Amino acid sequence: MTRKIMLFLMTFIFIAVMVACDDSLTTTTTTSASTSSETDSTTTSTSNSTTTTTTTTTTTTSSQSQTTQTTTKLTDLIPEECSSIEIVDGWVPTWCDEFKYVGGVDPTKWIHVVGGGGFGNQEQQYYTSRSQNAYVDGEYLTITALKEAYGGSNYTSAKIWTQENSAWDNGTSWKYGKFEMRAKLPAGRGTWPAFWMMPKSSVYGGWPKSGEIDIMEHVGYNPNVVLGTLHSERFNGTNGRGGSTTSLLTSGQLTSIDVLNEFHTYGIVWTETKIEWFFDGLSIGSVSFDPRAQNSFAYPTSVDWPFDQKFYLILNLAIGGTWGGAQGIDDTIFPTEFVIDYVRVFQQDYISDDTEVPTQPTGPAILYKVSRTAFLTWNPSIDDNQIKRYAVFVNGVLRNYTSVNGIQLTSLKATFDNIITVIAEDYAGNLSTPMQTVISIE
Ligand SMILES: [Ca+2]
Numbered sequence: 016m017t018r019k020i021m022l023f024l025m026t027f028i029f030i031a032v033m034v035a036c037d038d039s040l041t042t043t044t045t046t047s048a049s050t051s052s053e054t055d056s057t058t059t060s061t062s063n064s065t066t067t068t069t070t071t072t073t074t075t076t077s078s079q080s081q082t083t084q085t086t087t088k089l090t091d092l093i094p095e096e097c098s099s100i101e102i103v104d105g106w107v108p109t110w111c112d113e114f115k116y117v118g119g120v121d122p123t124k125w126i127h128v129v130g131g132g133g134f135g136n137q138e139q140q141y142y143t144s145r146s147q148n149a150y151v152d153g154e155y156l157t158i159t160a161l162k163e164a165y166g167g168s169n170y171t172s173a174k175i176w177t178q179e180n181s182a183w184d185n186g187t188s189w190k191y192g193k194f195e196m197r198a199k200l201p202a203g204r205g206t207w208p209a210f211w212m213m214p215k216s217s218v219y220g221g222w223p224k225s226g227e228i229d230i231m232e233h234v235g236y237n238p239n240v241v242l243g244t245l246h247s248e249r250f251n252g253t254n255g256r257g258g259s260t261t262s263l264l265t266s267g268q269l270t271s272i273d274v275l276n277e278f279h280t281y282g283i284v285w286t287e288t289k290i291e292w293f294f295d296g297l298s299i300g301s302v303s304f305d306p307r308a309q310n311s312f313a314y315p316t317s318v319d320w321p322f323d324q325k326f327y328l329i330l331n332l333a334i335g336g337t338w339g340g341a342q343g344i345d346d347t348i349f350p351t352e353f354v355i356d357y358v359r360v361f362q363q364d365y366i367s368d369d370t371e372v373p374t375q376p377t378g379p380a381i382l383y384k385v386s387r388t389a390f391l392t393w394n395p396s397i398d399d400n401q402i403k404r405y406a407v408f409v410n411g412v413l414r415n416y417t418s419v420n421g422i423q424l425t426s427l428k429a430t431f432d433n434i435i436t437v438i439a440e441d442y443a444g445n446l447s448t449p450m451q452t453v454i455s456i457e
């Protein structure tokens with residue numbers, strides 16, 4: 016969304032791009048024949064009894080020391096507002112806004128973005144925090160776009176996000192998890208609603224290097240298409256490669272689905288190596304990352320996959336712009352509304368019941384070596400719960416952690432056999448048997 020200029024072009028070519036590029040990013044688009052409307056929160060559930068934190072309390076008496084361990088279950092940490100949300104497949108609701116209050120959006124959860132100027136996409140709206148543009152009625156958040164002169168713009172609307180800053184840090188950015196919105200999309204040519212995520216910290220550099228996750232985007236002039244897209248340094252549109260896009264719904268699939276007048280859920284499941292899109296709980300497509308399959312190994316994995324940092328959530332309704340306004344703005348559509356029933360964040364507990372250490376990483380492969388830089392990959396470890404990361408040591412010194420099974424190593428020791436050690440760690444802190452390999456630099 017930050018640079019929609021490329022999305023417009025990309026929309027029509029993304030499938031071809033992904034097929035044509037034999038890349039490490041693999042796009043899978045599932046063309047489900049089912050077009051029925053359903054809500055995934057009512058499917059069968061398996062409640063996990065999960066443990067997230069362990070608190071060790073040491074009590075010293077006059078004659079002995081006694082250590083007791085108390086555990087806090089993730090399910091005990093569910094916020095009250097989210098307590099009625101069913102736990103499905105182990106996804107524990109750890110943050111939500113059900114909009115069961117009246118007035119402006121909850122200031123402990125959201126911050127309004129106020130202003131105009133186009134946001135890099137020639138968007139026509141001015142975002143305000145007024146109730147005319149964003150209002151919670153006890154059941155829904157309604158973002159309303161209006162045609163009115165305001166702040167130098169001809170339209171007003173609203174944009175809210177959970178981004179933290181130095182003055183406001185509520186734990187509202189996340190790394191991995193399930194993110195879901197239930198909403199009705201606005202109707203009319205010129206509308207451009209989105210539910211998306213941006214990195215909390217630009218550790219890999221400015222856009223697009225640190226990534227962007229578009230969970231749901233829609234433009235009013237093309238009502239039968241809803242898009243999910245990833246942006247990275249490799250895929251961003253400005254380099255002619257498009258985003259790593261998955262189309263949630265093609266026109267053919269949407270013939271019996273009304274996203275404008277009916278509520279539907281839009282979500283992703285984001286793990287260490289994959290982001291998968293869901294519509295009404297049905298898997299629609301995914302983009303996965305395997306560093307062993309990169310098409311170029313001269314770069315760090317973040318060039319393809321910067322999605323190993325915390326991201327925050329954004330909801331907005333843009334008017335016009337390079338994509339939303341590509342066919343102009345129909346001034347008869349206003350006011351037009353983006354109605355959100357809820358936004359939910361779920362996390363998995365990978366600590367509870369973890370009884371096994373990760374398997375030893377195997378199959379080390381040096382896929383690139385130039386000067387003192389090398390790209391090393393290995394076969395992923397397997398765990399009874401989930402691999403959190405790999406610790407990579409060079410000559411016995413910890414070099415870095417990586418969430419995926421590959422790493423670029425720079426500044427290796429010249430004229431030397433560098434001993435590389437890789438150890439897998441699960442979320443419970445269990446460590447695998449080390450894998451060792453040698454990278455010789457002549
Ligand atoms: Ca609601």
Ligand SMILES: [Ca+2]
Pocket residue numbers: 369370371372373398399400401441443445
């Ligand atoms: Ca384990």
